[in-house]
Amino acid sequence: MPRLEGHCWSCSCSSRMKTKDLSSASWVSSKAEEMMSIITSVMRHAYGSLHSIKSANLIRRGLVLFTVGVFLALVLNLLQIQRNVTLFPEEVIATLFSSAWWIPPSCGTAAAVVGLLYPCLDSHLGEPHKFKREWASVMRCIAVFVGINHASAKLDFANNVQLSLTLAALSLGLWWTFDRSRSGFGLGITTALLATLITQLLVYNGVYQYTSPDFLYVRSWLPCIFFSGGVTVGNIGRQLAMGAAEKPHKD
Numbered sequence: 001m002p003r004l005e006g007h008c009w010s011c012s013c014s015s016r017m018k019t020k021d022l023s024s025a026s027w028v029s030s031k032a033e034e035m036m037s038i039i040t041s042v043m044r045h046a047y048g049s050l051h052s053i054k055s056a057n058l059i060r061r062g063l064v065l066f067t068v069g070v071f072l073a074l075v076l077n078l079l080q081i082q083r084n085v086t087l088f089p090e091e092v093i094a095t096l097f098s099s100a101w102w103i104p105p106s107c108g109t110a111a112a113v114v115g116l117l118y119p120c121l122d123s124h125l126g127e128p129h130k131f132k133r134e135w136a137s138v139m140r141c142i143a144v145f146v147g148i149n150h151a152s153a154k155l156d157f158a159n160n161v162q163l164s165l166t167l168a169a170l171s172l173g174l175w176w177t178f179d180r181s182r183s184g185f186g187l188g189i190t191t192a193l194l195a196t197l198i199t200q201l202l203v204y205n206g207v208y209q210y211t212s213p214d215f216l217y218v219r220s221w222l223p224c225i226f227f228s229g230g231v232t233v234g235n236i237g238r239q240l241a242m243g244a245a246e247k248p249h250k251d
Contacts, residue, residue, distance in 0.1 A: 061240040062112045068236060069111025070104040072229075076149045077103055114191055114230050115237025121183040122238070138239045141178040145232040148174065152221055160214045160221065167224040175231050184234055191230030192223040 148170050157163040175185060196218065203209055203217040214220050 058116070061237065062116060064240060065112040065115035065233065065237060066108040068115075069108035069233065072111075072146075073104045073107035076146070079150060079153050110191075110195070111233045114187065115233045115240070117187060118184065118234035118237045119241035121187060122181070125183050135239060137178060138235050141174065141232050141235050144170075144174050144177075145228050148228050149225055152219075152225060160212065160219060164219075164221040164224065167221045171224040171228040171231075174228050178235055179231050184231055187234060188227045188230040192227040195226040196223045 148167060151170070152163070152167055155163060155166070157166070175188060179185070199222060200217050203213075210218050210222075212219070215222070
């Protein structure tokens with residue numbers, strides 16, 4: 001009888017120990033699940049905040065680039081019209097800043113697209129910029145671009161070929177001085193080709209015209225202007241992207 005009682009007592013103790021182990025294991029697993037859910041919610045909230053910040057920065061940069069493109073289009077197109085490089089119908093000349101209404105928003109949209117593409121290509125190609133970026137350098141780049149556009153309207157050469165070669169050298173000098181990246185050169189060439197093709201189609205359909213065209217319906221130096229403009233807008237986009245990336249580190 002004592003042996004039977006001892007055996008029953010040991011069985012009851014072992015069952016109690018198993019019950020305690022199971023309850024503690026279930027408690028640990030429930031706490032682990034709670035911790036995982038908390039960590040997941042925190043990470044989801046952080047990702048949502050980061051995504052909203054990136055979206056806001058992207059929209060802000062796009063608006064700045066659009067404004068810059070509209071302003072440059074108004075000023076530079078006015079210069080071209082005053083020098084009789086481009087000719088618009090008389091009813092168009094009477095409009096704001098002597099410019100067709102569709103040119104500023106079109107140039108602004110193109111500037112936003114090109115300026116946002118430049119830092120994206122830099123990050124995807126893994127090609128960091130060779131120079132220390134600062135707004136003073138970007139402003140000098142804008143001044144050189146305006147000077148190239150001014151030269152296209154003011155300089156008088158024996159023929160357009162000499163003017164085109166001069167502007168091509170100035171445009172390459174602008175890229176070499178302020179950029180020197182393969183992505184910048186490739187995107188500048190792409191911008192020049194597409195913009196020249198669109199301009200050819202517009203002139204062909206009679207939207208406006210160039211005086212003394214020597215490259216189908218346009219001037220032969222026009223791709224140089226588009227190339228230097230693409231590089232200039234790209235530098236502005238890079239600087240805006242770098243400023244947006246530095247703000248979270250400062251905070």
